[in-house]
Amino acid sequence: MRKKLGRKFFQRKTLIVARELLGKFLIRRSGGTVIAAKIIETEAYCGPHDKACHASKGLTPRTRVMFGPPGHAYVYLVYGMYHCLNIVTEKDGYPAAVLIRAVEHPNADGPGKLCRELKIDKKLNGADVTSGDKLWVEDRGVRVAASAIKRSPRIGIDYAGPWKHKLWRFYL
DNA sequence: GATAAGATCATCT
């Protein structure tokens, strides 16, 4: 079973999308190679009130993708060395996204390493993952039991104060 | 296990 996830999948509550992306497959086509990897870890970044979310500081040239319609990739560079891949969620105009933290693939057990392995960089920023042919998400019929999903505080956002305790990180 | 620091640069103030 292969079904590319459409706009409607992403146009829902960020926390729901983050949870349901677990077990789905992230497909990356680069040149002649196609990499398909099961998503095993995500984080939710929801809205202007979430201090851990880049959009909490308002709309900037960098975060404008997050304010746009759902189903688009938001790729950015952190710490000058690593890229992170997000997929924009919720309705057009509301800044929220799901960070893909890890997939089931060698050397892809972290956001930075994931992007290094899948050759994800800023050229993919703003790409539509529901209609593009470089990057998309498929449902391959993998069923994930609710009991298999774990949650924990998000990582690397100690500066976010009380928000850092939110259990908005999901993994298998 | 916890904490710290360096690499290195686009983005924001």
Added chain:
DNA sequence: GATGATCTTATCA
């Protein structure tokens, strides 16, 4: 000029 949605390596307990 300051700051990270990270990773790796190092040091301490």
